[in-house]
Amino acid sequence: MALHSTSGPGPSPTRAQRAARLAAQPYNRARHLDRILEQRQVRSIYQPIVDLSTGETIAFEALARGPAGTPMERPDLLFGTARDLGLVQELDWICRATAMDTAMQAGFGTALTLFINVEPDVAATRAPEDLYFTFKRAQQDLRIVLEVTERALLERPAELLHWLSYARKRWWGVALDDVGATSESLALLPFVRPDVVKLNAHLVRNVHDDEDKRVLEAVHEYAQRTGALVLSEGIEEPEDAERATHELGAQLGQGWLFGRPGDLPAKLPRPRRVVPLLAPPPTTTAESPWSIVSAGAQEQTLPEAAVRRRFAQVEQAAMFSREAPVVLASFPPGEGPWGTPEERLSRLRSQACFCGAVGLDLASSTDRGWQTSPLPHGEEMNNEWVLLSIAPHQAAVVVAFDADEVDGSGHRLLEVCWSQERDVVSAVAEFLMRRLSSPVVDLDGRLVI
Structure with a gap:
């Protein structure tokens, strides 16, 4: 192998x-x-x-x-x-x-x-x-x-x-x-x-x-x-x-009871059934995590302190998950409701089976169970803070962006929505995973996608 x-x-x-x-x-x-x-x-x-x-x-x-x-x-x-x-x-x-x-x-x-x-x-x-x-x-x-x-x-x-x-x-x-x-x-x-x-x-x-x-x-x-x-x-x-x-x-x-590894038999079997394959997953047309989550969750305008608590709840879910989760995040430039990548992801990295982050100002880095990647200019999600955690028995995501407003006390306001629906969290996770990946070749090794 x-x-x-x-x-x-x-x-x-x-x-x-x-x-x-x-x-x-x-x-x-x-x-x-x-x-x-x-x-x-x-x-x-x-x-x-x-x-x-x-x-x-x-x-x-x-x-x-x-x-x-x-x-x-x-x-x-x-x-x-x-x-x-x-x-x-x-x-x-x-x-x-x-x-x-x-x-x-x-x-x-x-x-x-x-x-x-x-x-x-x-x-x-x-x-x-x-x-x-x-x-x-x-x-x-x-x-x-x-x-x-x-x-x-x-x-x-x-x-x-x-x-x-x-x-x-x-x-x-x-x-x-x-x-x-x-x-x-x-x-x-x-x-x-x-x-x-x-x-x-x-x-x-x-x-x-x-x-x-x-x-x-x-x-x-x-x-x-x-x-x-x-x-x-x-x-x-x-x-x-x-x-x-x-x-x-x-x-x-599979195992020695049925046959040890060797040459193919001279007469190949012709089974009555084949190994069935699952249908390919649907292709998403979403342009940002916000568009995925907000499609099925209520949008709210909240002070930064309240949004920070939402991010802390997802972080705690990851920290205390029964199984090691996948943790993914997105960081726009500047200070946000969840802090900097270095501040927040260092703790989660030790708990997660994989931890990844994307952002306009992030550099590329790769290690076992860890990956960061820069986002290109012009991405709709470049102004969104995202944090998600997903494991076999736990799923949560929160997305926020600056509302460019303040409340009556002068506190910064953000637009925020969140979800614990597994399908929603999975869709955001797949969206972020695609933005973490390097160019990929075709099955025959010729075409780059």
């Missing part, structure tokens, strides 16, 4: 840059990786995914491996070396292209579904030129589900969510992998809108503690609300399959 790169998004290194890096490496695994990338020596193996109600194989997950019989056959060494050299993005494109090409050559078609892992940084990079037509063909000839891990989602959520949304509009599916490894990403579940939620293998052994129970509760609530499927990983014994079905509520299963 894909391992993450610590480098930021950007173009792949040139041949000269790569050669310089390789020359500085004391061990020839770097030269070996260079040859693998140059000669496209990555190969794919596949593990079946079954419908637990019928036992039919309805999908395969593609797993990347280096050349057989070499140390680089190990995915940890292959991706670890690529990460050390800043080449994970190029390796990831090659791995996905290989998985697609091998499946198409085997006559995969659209009756079966192909699950493919994707790295978080790939959303901001272009595919190598020689792989372009492989991705173009795959969009037409394969039924694909892009698989992202909880860890990847927390690395670069804004870009990855934007890219996944773009993919879903072209009827590629999305799976969220390793759910339950940590409860951090639960708040991001409604943003990802996965078609398939893959439960971490430890859950099929036993639901150990309250955190495991909260994870399952959030997953089941999401699946019931959206129609998404739940997949249980790590099924090795018949008892695991029973537990996955009756205790975890899984419809799909």
Whole structure:
């Protein structure tokens, strides 16, 4: 499976840059990786995914491996070396292209579904030129589900969510992998809108503690609300399959009981059903958070002190949420009812699974679980203060802007509205996430959106 790169998004290194890096490496695994990338020596193996109600194989997950019989056959060494050299993005494109090409050559078609892992940084990079037509063909000839891990989602959520949304509009599916490894990403579940939620293998052994129970509760609530499927990983014994079905509520299963990773079978199964995909989300035409919230909430003109209390209530909801929330904010220039970004977000950052802010005067910065981005001039939202917090069992947003008036006592007045409706908060959160993201490439790595 894909391992993450610590480098930021950007173009792949040139041949000269790569050669310089390789020359500085004391061990020839770097030269070996260079040859693998140059000669496209990555190969794919596949593990079946079954419908637990019928036992039919309805999908395969593609797993990347280096050349057989070499140390680089190990995915940890292959991706670890690529990460050390800043080449994970190029390796990831090659791995996905290989998985697609091998499946198409085997006559995969659209009756079966192909699950493919994707790295978080790939959303901001272009595919190598020689792989372009492989991705173009795959969009037409394969039924694909892009698989992202909880860890990847927390690395670069804004870009990855934007890219996944773009993919879903072209009827590629999305799976969220390793759910339950940590409860951090639960708040991001409604943003990802996965078609398939893959439960971490430890859950099929036993639901150990309250955190495991909260994870399952959030997953089941999401699946019931959206129609998404739940997949249980790590099924090795018949008892695991029973537990996955009756205790975890899984419809799909994956594990050694159904088959170890290997080459595709000479005769591919033709299942009676396909992995269903959710309908793409509706496209919002809103031009600012205020327009989203005020459409269903009462607008009020209040003194700044009263507005400050509203912002404090949302902040407290984030601080004391049962699960780590997503916290997003927008800051116009100057002093506002919620203070400066540095004052307010530093505390919330330690509590949130992801904390992001946009603003006309903000600089770009990215770290795990943290991202800020400047807004361009001319945005309707440039004069709006926004704070929202959203988690599986909590949602709140408040929006305000200067009314350019004072009350009878000379106190500054602001227009304000707020909401605790989950759909409203989610819509504002998606609006802000899009403004946090860098440019995103098309599925085939050519078009920038």
